[in-house]
Amino acid sequence: MRTTVRVYWRLLRAGFQRQSAYRLAALGGLVANTTFGLLKVAVLFATVRAAGGSLAGYDVGRMGTYVWISQAMLGSVNLHGRTDIAERIKDGRVAVDFLRPLDVQAAEITTEVGRSLFALIPRGLPMIAIGAVVGMAAPESAAAYPLGVLSVLLGIVISSATAYLVGVAGFWLVETRGLQVCYMVVSGFLAGLFVPIQLFPRWLLLVAHASPFPSMMMYPIEILSGRVGLAGALALLGAQLAWLAGVGGLGQALTRAGRRHLEVQGG
Amino acid sequence: MSAIVEAEGLTRQFTVRDGARRRRVLAVDDLTTRISAGEAVGYIGANGAGKSTTIKMLTGILVPTSGTVTTCGLRPVKDRRRLAREVGVVFGQRSQLWWDLPVRESFRILAAIHTLSAAAERARTEELVERLELAGFLAVPVRQLSLGQRMRAEVAAALLHSPRLVILDEPTIGLDVLSKQRLREFLVAERRAHGTTLLLTTHDMGDVERLCDRVLLIDHGRLVYDGDLAGLSRTAGAERVLTVDLTAPSADLTGIPAARHLSSEANGLRQRLAFDAESTTAARVFAAVAERAEVVDFTVEEPDIEDVVRRIYAARR
Numbered sequence: 001m002r003t004t005v006r007v008y009w010r011l012l013r014a015g016f017q018r019q020s021a022y023r024l025a026a027l028g029g030l031v032a033n034t035t036f037g038l039l040k041v042a043v044l045f046a047t048v049r050a051a052g053g054s055l056a057g058y059d060v061g062r063m064g065t066y067v068w069i070s071q072a073m074l075g076s077v078n079l080h081g082r083t084d085i086a087e088r089i090k091d092g093r094v095a096v097d098f099l100r101p102l103d104v105q106a107a108e109i110t111t112e113v114g115r116s117l118f119a120l121i122p123r124g125l126p127m128i129a130i131g132a133v134v135g136m137a138a139p140e141s142a143a144a145y146p147l148g149v150l151s152v153l154l155g156i157v158i159s160s161a162t163a164y165l166v167g168v169a170g171f172w173l174v175e176t177r178g179l180q181v182c183y184m185v186v187s188g189f190l191a192g193l194f195v196p197i198q199l200f201p202r203w204l205l206l207v208a209h210a211s212p213f214p215s216m217m218m219y220p221i222e223i224l225s226g227r228v229g230l231a232g233a234l235a236l237l238g239a240q241l242a243w244l245a246g247v248g249g250l251g252q253a254l255t256r257a258g259r260r261h262l263e264v265q266g267g
Numbered sequence: 268m269s270a271i272v273e274a275e276g277l278t279r280q281f282t283v284r285d286g287a288r289r290r291r292v293l294a295v296d297d298l299t300t301r302i303s304a305g306e307a308v309g310y311i312g313a314n315g316a317g318k319s320t321t322i323k324m325l326t327g328i329l330v331p332t333s334g335t336v337t338t339c340g341l342r343p344v345k346d347r348r349r350l351a352r353e354v355g356v357v358f359g360q361r362s363q364l365w366w367d368l369p370v371r372e373s374f375r376i377l378a379a380i381h382t383l384s385a386a387a388e389r390a391r392t393e394e395l396v397e398r399l400e401l402a403g404f405l406a407v408p409v410r411q412l413s414l415g416q417r418m419r420a421e422v423a424a425a426l427l428h429s430p431r432l433v434i435l436d437e438p439t440i441g442l443d444v445l446s447k448q449r450l451r452e453f454l455v456a457e458r459r460a461h462g463t464t465l466l467l468t469t470h471d472m473g474d475v476e477r478l479c480d481r482v483l484l485i486d487h488g489r490l491v492y493d494g495d496l497a498g499l500s501r502t503a504g505a506e507r508v509l510t511v512d513l514t515a516p517s518a519d520l521t522g523i524p525a526a527r528h529l530s531s532e533a534n535g536l537r538q539r540l541a542f543d544a545e546s547t548t549a550a551r552v553f554a555a556v557a558e559r560a561e562v563v564d565f566t567v568e569e570p571d572i573e574d575v576v577r578r579i580y581a582a583r584r
Binding site (some may be wrong): 003007009010014017021095096101263 | 281282323326327328329330344347348351352354356358361362363367368372375376379380381382408
């Protein structure tokens with residue numbers, strides 16, 4: 001057990017270090033995140049004011065929290081569906097994954113989460129700082145902070161585990177780009193990247209809740225913005241764990257089944 | 268001696284999309300062989316003959332269509348993760364290093380993956396760094412290495428956990444002569460020091476000649492030869508070639524018993540004769556030549572293995 005922890009800790013750090021090699025990309029991401037954050041502030045604040053100061057549980061302060069935390073998580077939560085494993089399956093490098101005494105799924109997700117955690121530093125923290133200046137509401141209960149951080153981490157892991165599913169579809173499909181683009185279009189929208197999902201019409205809200213996407217980004221924001229209380233926060237964390245178990249289990253099954261389909265030819 | 272690899276009737280089929288139709292291709296066809304601990308085996312054959320597919324079945328990457336294989340006493344697919352601790356694989360065309368991290372960091376991660384103790388990690392890393400001369404670029408990210416440097420780092424990465432079986436899939440591809448030479452020397456030394464079993468696929472016959480004491484030749488997925496190198500030449504009926512330089516231009520040296528005139532240069536000053544090693548000797552052919560002309564100098568060429576392989580393939584068509 002201890003050795004297992006050590007192995008995956010190393011992989012997590014490796015992902016973290018890999019990402020740290022790309023500083024310019026991080027800077028570019030920061031600029032984009034800030035720009036879109038200010039844009040979201042302009043549109044959504046106007047919407048809240050037009051609704052008379054409160055909309056679906058969001059006042060201007062909470063909407064500020066929503067905007068800046070969603071922008072802070074954007075570099076770390078996989079809402080684009082692109083994964084390293086998809087590339088490796090396509091070009092056959094995945095053979096090397098199977099040569100290691102590791103669970104292929106766990107190793108891949110751990111590495112991706114390591115990269116995501118690094119991204120929180122150059123792309124996440126500055127957003128929180130900007131939010132603090134521009135204005136965002138704090139939750140009423142101090143317990144919301146540790147629960148919120150835990151929820152952010154779970155959101156990152158769930159997104160990696162879900163994007164992994166898109167990647168391993170490559171065991172069956174020659175090209176997963178179409179699937180990846182679908183994921184990109186749907187995930188951002190249903191995760192609440194553009195507007196809080198509570199602003200959706202009822203039917204769309206039901207669709208969102210039937211998918212893992214809100215658990216990647218919307219749930220942590222609801223906890224950290226104080227839109228839900230302590231009991232609500234615990235319920236959302238429970239839902240996140242359930243989604244993690246679901247997509248994680250599906251990933252295990254697909255990895256196992258996909259191996260029988262693996263055709264690494266030549267080289 | 269205990270068996271490291273035991274394959275019986277090992278077969279793998281692939282589906283190939285050929286336009287709209289699908290074709291079935293037998294990449295490996297009914298392969299039965301046994302490799303003992305400590306052997307060094309060269310696995311040769313043309314592109315697409317089935318070498319890499321075999322290796323991927325031995326290591327549990329690919330699932331066989333039929334037949335059985337045991338590697339290091341384990342079932343590769345079922346015991347993949349345990350087997351990974353016993354086997355080290357170098358794919359000449361695929362990297363197992365972390366592209367954007369320094370070489371040293373890849374070694375650290377691999378040591379953790381293989382749960383080496385801190386002391387074992389240090390000792391083994393030092394040994395490999397010294398013997399493969401890696402010290403100069405340990406801190407350099409892998410993507411910045413030259414091919415020769417990267418291959419040495421790849422070999423070190425595959426051998427870090429001191430595997431019992433080392434499989435090298437075209438390890439010298441693209442390397443310059445000096446880099447090839449160094450890598451071969453290292454592998455010879457590694458075998459001597461640790462008794463490692465070596466399985467090598469290659470197109471480079473120099474690799475086979477210098478490293479292997481046994482050759483498996485595969486053609487269209489079928490094993491067509493299993494034995495030593497000399498035997499391979501005999502099977503193919505490959506000829507040795509005697510080249511003689513004469514003091515004066517002479518007529519073509521035809522009609523020498525058991526030898527065949529190949530070519531003449533410079534009005535017959537230099538002539539080449541081929542002969543079959545089974546039916547005559549170089550000395551006899553030379554003596555027959557010396558009776559007819561005065562010889563200044565001569566060389567004897569051994570059969571080129573690539574030529575031997577070509578002959579075996581041609582004979583099977």
